[in-house]
Amino acid sequence: MIRHHLTESLLLAYSAGQLPEAHNLAIATHVSLCDDCRAQLESCDALGGAVLETCAPVNLAEDSLAATLARIRGAAPTRQTAPRVQGIFPAPLQDYVGGDLASVRWRSVGGGVQQAILPTSRGASARLLRIPGGKAVPDHGHRGLELTLVLQGAFSDEDGRFARGDIEIADQSVTHTPTAEPGPDCICLAVTDAPLRFNSLIPRMLQPFLKI
Amino acid sequence: MKPVTTPVRGAVRREYGNRGQAALAQDDENSRLVAQMLAIADRQDEAAFAALFAHFAPRIKGFLMKSGAQAAQAEDCVQDVMATVWRKAAMFDPTRANVSTWIFTIARNRRIDLLRRERRPEPEDLPWGPEPDRDQVDAMVLQQETDRLTEVLADLPREQRDLIEQAYFGDLSHSEIARITGLPLGTIKSRIRLAINKLRQSMSQGSPR
Numbered sequence: 001m002i003r004h005h006l007t008e009s010l011l012l013a014y015s016a017g018q019l020p021e022a023h024n025l026a027i028a029t030h031v032s033l034c035d036d037c038r039a040q041l042e043s044c045d046a047l048g049g050a051v052l053e054t055c056a057p058v059n060l061a062e063d064s065l066a067a068t069l070a071r072i073r074g075a076a077p078t079r080q081t082a083p084r085v086q087g088i089f090p091a092p093l094q095d096y097v098g099g100d101l102a103s104v105r106w107r108s109v110g111g112g113v114q115q116a117i118l119p120t121s122r123g124a125s126a127r128l129l130r131i132p133g134g135k136a137v138p139d140h141g142h143r144g145l146e147l148t149l150v151l152q153g154a155f156s157d158e159d160g161r162f163a164r165g166d167i168e169i170a171d172q173s174v175t176h177t178p179t180a181e182p183g184p185d186c187i188c189l190a191v192t193d194a195p196l197r198f199n200s201l202i203p204r205m206l207q208p209f210l211k212i
Numbered sequence: 213m214k215p216v217t218t219p220v221r222g223a224v225r226r227e228y229g230n231r232g233q234a235a236l237a238q239d240d241e242n243s244r245l246v247a248q249m250l251a252i253a254d255r256q257d258e259a260a261f262a263a264l265f266a267h268f269a270p271r272i273k274g275f276l277m278k279s280g281a282q283a284a285q286a287e288d289c290v291q292d293v294m295a296t297v298w299r300k301a302a303m304f305d306p307t308r309a310n311v312s313t314w315i316f317t318i319a320r321n322r323r324i325d326l327l328r329r330e331r332r333p334e335p336e337d338l339p340w341g342p343e344p345d346r347d348q349v350d351a352m353v354l355q356q357e358t359d360r361l362t363e364v365l366a367d368l369p370r371e372q373r374d375l376i377e378q379a380y381f382g383d384l385s386h387s388e389i390a391r392i393t394g395l396p397l398g399t400i401k402s403r404i405r406l407a408i409n410k411l412r413q414s415m416s417q418g419s420p421r
Contacts, residue, residue, distance in 0.1 A: 009390040016379045017320045017332075018386060025333040032336035035412070039405035041335070042308055043397040048320060049313030050362040051380040057270030058277055061287050065265050069258070071295040084336070091336035121330045145386065 004159075004166035006030060006037050008044075015044035020124035022191040025092060026147040026167065029189060032090030033165040088151050088164075093189060096126070101152075101187070104128055111135060124193040131155065131180040131188070144193035146170045148178070153186035155179060242355050245311040253301035264311070265294055272319050278381045279323055289326055293319045303337070306351035307407040310358040323382075338411050347410070354403045364396045 006027060013019050014027045031038045061067070084091045087100030096118045097103050106114035106128075114130040124144075131137055133153065147167055154163040157176040162168055170176065180186035245267065251260035269290050276286040296318050304314050321332045365373060375392055378384050 028333040043401040048316040053312040055274040058273040092333040
């Protein structure tokens with residue numbers, strides 16, 4: 001049961017295509033797990049459809065239809081996307097990882113915490129975090145909009161408890177200390193549009209090396 | 213056209229009140245677009261595609277140019293979007309989207325690809341069975357509610373409508389988008405939610421695909 005959802009304005013911004021790729025990935029992954037947010041998103045898409053429908057038409061090239069039909073006839077058979085393998089990552093995340101959990105190339109960032117940076121366009125970053133049960137993620141603030149989506153296990157912080165499918169939305173006003181629950185490793189997808197700002201000295205010194 | 217009062221239309225009427233001839237004409241146009249879409253999906257009907265093209269291609273071009281594409285770039289993109297409409301026609305689900313909604317999502321993704329050179333992560337598809345699973349009553353109600361949304365959008369105060377259009381043309385940041393509140397999406401959202409529930413049910417019963 002998902003308790004922490006996306007906001008209407010984030011879904012609207014995703015529907016309108018106004019968010020960085022990293023944030024799009026977190027939202028697409030959450031929506032894959034959350035039927036409520038999917039329904040909200042598709043209603044935002046309906047708004048986009050209404051905008052398209054009422055858009056002033058612009059004349060096409062004379063041979064536009066013929067050229068389109070030629071594209072259809074000339075197209076190679078559509079490439080099937082790789083079938084989703086069984087696991088904990090929904091399809092959009094598997095696309096970026098190249099598989100499920102077993103395909104992630106983790107790197108240690110100290111304190112037992114591991115991370116893997118995913119390839120998204122500049123300006124925002126996406127990473128998977130793996131936090132052993134009972135461990136804390138270093139205390140950090142934010143300089144932008146951070147989304148943290150839980151894929152396995154759970155963590156708790158000042159905002160409550162977050163389990164699989166829950167997404168935490170944090171901005172610069174938030175400083176929190178997420179702690180993973182005892183039990184299986186907590187695995188999250190975290191996206192930020194600015195590097196994290198750690199509040200203790202050593203992690204801050206490490207930041208340039210960790211790319212976070 | 214002649215107003216036809218089937219039980220479904222009657223029920224929709226009771227929900228929304230009588231919306232008059234103009235609304236019925238729009239219903240009619242919308243069901244024509246849906247029928248064209250399904251003809252493409254089911255029979256690769258080129259005449260239906262040509263009709264759909266005549267309706268949407270000039271609007272998509274307008275949409276792309278408002279979003280900052282040059283004319284030649286927009287033309288190329290329109291052809292690509294409409295070719296995708298043909299290819300993915302079988303994915304169109306009239307219980308969850310009307311044709312404009314569905315084509316909008318294709319055009320938006322192509323625009324991100326074209327103007328930002330980025331991938332666009334999309335939610336995992338909900339698998340659904342072929343034709344027998346398209347519940348016609350659900351589809352019709354969803355279609356009419358989406359029409360109603362287009363009317364409501366047209367009736368919004370100029371300033372609010374501009375803001376929504378700017379969001380979709382790509383002129384607003386996320387924090388500016390957060391200022392858009394009170395969108396009339398409640399009924400559509402609950403219809404889509406219902407359609408998703410039905411899909412989940414049929415999936416768990418091990419039905420098609």
